[in-house]
Amino acid sequence: xxxxxxxxxxxxxxxxxxGAMTVKLILLSVPFGLITGIIIAVGRVYGNKPISALCRLxxxxxKGCPLLLLLFMLYFGLPPLGISFSPLVASVLGFVLCNxxxxxxxxxxxxxxxxxxxxxxxxxxxxxRFQGVVHIILPQAFRRALPGVGNEIIxxxxxSSLAYMITCIELTGAGKIVAARFFRFTETFxxxxxxxxxxxSIATKVLSIVExxxxxxxxxxxxxx
Amino acid sequence: xxxxxxxxxxxxxxxxxxxTEVLRGVSFNVSKGETKVFIGPSGTGKxxxxxxxxxxxxPDKGRVWLNGEEVVHSHNKINVYRQKMGMVFQNFYLFxxxxxxxxxxxxxxxxxxxxKRDAKEKAMEELRQVGMEQKAHLYPAELSGGQxxxxxxxxxxxxxxxxxxxxxxxxxxxxxxxGEVLDVMKNLAQSGMTMLVVTHEMxxxxxxxxxxxxxxxxxxxxxxxxxxxxxxxxxxxxxKFLSKMxxxxxxxxxxxx
Numbered sequence: 247x248x249x250x251x252x253x254x255x256x257x258x259x260x261x262x263x264x265g266a267m268t269v270k271l272i273l274l275s276v277p278f279g280l281i282t283g284i285i286i287a288v289g290r291v292y293g294n295k296p297i298s299a300l301c302r303l304x305x306x307x308x309k310g311c312p313l314l315l316l317l318f319m320l321y322f323g324l325p326p327l328g329i330s331f332s333p334l335v336a337s338v339l340g341f342v343l344c345n346x347x348x349x350x351x352x353x354x355x356x357x358x359x360x361x362x363x364x365x366x367x368x369x370x371x372x373x374x375r376f377q378g379v380v381h382i383i384l385p386q387a388f389r390r391a392l393p394g395v396g397n398e399i400i401x402x403x404x405x406s407s408l409a410y411m412i413t414c415i416e417l418t419g420a421g422k423i424v425a426a427r428f429f430r431f432t433e434t435f436x437x438x439x440x441x442x443x444x445x446x447s448i449a450t451k452v453l454s455i456v457e458x459x460x461x462x463x464x465x466x467x468x469x470x471x
Numbered sequence: 472x473x474x475x476x477x478x479x480x481x482x483x484x485x486x487x488x489x490x491t492e493v494l495r496g497v498s499f500n501v502s503k504g505e506t507k508v509f510i511g512p513s514g515t516g517k518x519x520x521x522x523x524x525x526x527x528x529x530p531d532k533g534r535v536w537l538n539g540e541e542v543v544h545s546h547n548k549i550n551v552y553r554q555k556m557g558m559v560f561q562n563f564y565l566f567x568x569x570x571x572x573x574x575x576x577x578x579x580x581x582x583x584x585x586x587k588r589d590a591k592e593k594a595m596e597e598l599r600q601v602g603m604e605q606k607a608h609l610y611p612a613e614l615s616g617g618q619x620x621x622x623x624x625x626x627x628x629x630x631x632x633x634x635x636x637x638x639x640x641x642x643x644x645x646x647x648x649x650g651e652v653l654d655v656m657k658n659l660a661q662s663g664m665t666m667l668v669v670t671h672e673m674x675x676x677x678x679x680x681x682x683x684x685x686x687x688x689x690x691x692x693x694x695x696x697x698x699x700x701x702x703x704x705x706x707x708x709x710x711k712f713l714s715k716m717x718x719x720x721x722x723x724x725x726x727x728x
Binding site: 372373385463 | 551562610
């Protein structure tokens with residue numbers, strides 16, 4: 247069997263399937279990770295003492311826990327305690343918890359960079375603190391956090407390969423299985439690398455479109471010319 | 472004397488910041504359609520007083536009544552009171568991510584729960600009142616200080632407040648831009664709006680105020696008609712402050728705001 251035949255008949259079908267799983271992992275993890283990040287950041291800045299402390303603890307815990315260990319815990323460690331997840335759910339949960347912790351730091355920084363006058367003006371108009379945060383602070387903070395949060399999304403695309411370790415066969419896992427069976431590691435890993443590069447390129451493009459869309463005058467110099 | 476004739480009653484407001492007493496018992500009443508102007512040296516608690524009226528700053532002691540109802544800082548109610556007390560800030564505090572129109576619209580949509588079309592119509596009307604309808608689609612960063620302050624006045628007026636609180640509305644503006652903001656305020660006073668104004672614009676104070684309150688050291692030292700305060704002040708301290716302002720900004724009788 248030559249390389250072309252291997253790629254066409256075995257590698258590509260496997261990578262298509264694995265790639266689909268990777269995309270699924272990403273598309274499920276990104277929105278929930280973002281929501282988690284926003285909630286944790288808001289809780290830390292605007293929450294009362296216990297809530298703020300709880301959010302800080304969350305960030306400390308999930309930043310301090312290696313992602314692989316977290317996935318092992320979710321998939322292998324919890325069933326004995328009576329909680330079990332499918333490989334997909336455990337993976338997404340792990341990614342969301344981790345991504346949320348990191349993203350929350352960018353969002354918190356962005357929230358804190360917004361002058362207090364913005365929320366003061368909102369409250370003076372009769373908005374509740376919550377309305378002020380949702381309608382005035384977050385839209386501005388999100389825009390400022392986007393470059394950092396975008397980076398986390400890019401990371402997520404790559405560390406999604408860890409799902410393979412808990413039997414969620416995504417891109418890297420699918421490739422590894424095929425490569426081992428046919429002993430074709432070089433072609434396989436190059437192909438996987440190219441697919442990750444494509445995924446990252448797409449994500450980068452989407453992020454820059456969103457960034458452009460959310461730009462408003464007065465934000466300072468732009469990076470898109 | 473019936474309390475209900477006053478739109479706003481402020482009684483014995485005290486406020487301290489880390490041991491320093493900024494307000495030391497301030498009381499006054501405001502009738503409908505009245506413009507009260509607070510003057511006095513910087514750091515005498517004028518701005519803090521305004522913020523205590525709508526409870527952006529919670530006073531340590533003292534009470535405020537709006538239309539005979541006590542303003543209390545209970546979670547839901549305070550937002551209802553604040554809707555009735557429009558506030559204009561020294562630094563405008565326009566929402567940076569929204570256009571002039573968006574700034575005026577947002578509280579109509581989110582607080583008054585108006586539908587988008589009505590909110591837009593009302594917001595445009597308010598912008599027209601302050602001569603900003605041509606700039607409705609510009610962002611705060613694209614406006615001059617005077618334009619931004621006019622938008623912030625429109626934003627406050629859109630809520631149909633019963634009282635307007637102006638916290639040094641022209642202090643952050645270049646001298647040539649203060650006129651356009653003062654004109655808007657003057658028209659507002661003449662149209663019967665009840666206003667509390669903290670300002671250093673003595674020309675405006677003398678021509679628009681029904682009463683001027685001179686504050687010093689966290690207290691109202693004296694109050695009265697512009698005529699009384701400017702020409703027959705009771706206290707030497709008031710006279711000194713006013714002559715200093717005249718030195719800085721010219722004879723106020725030559726200026727009509």
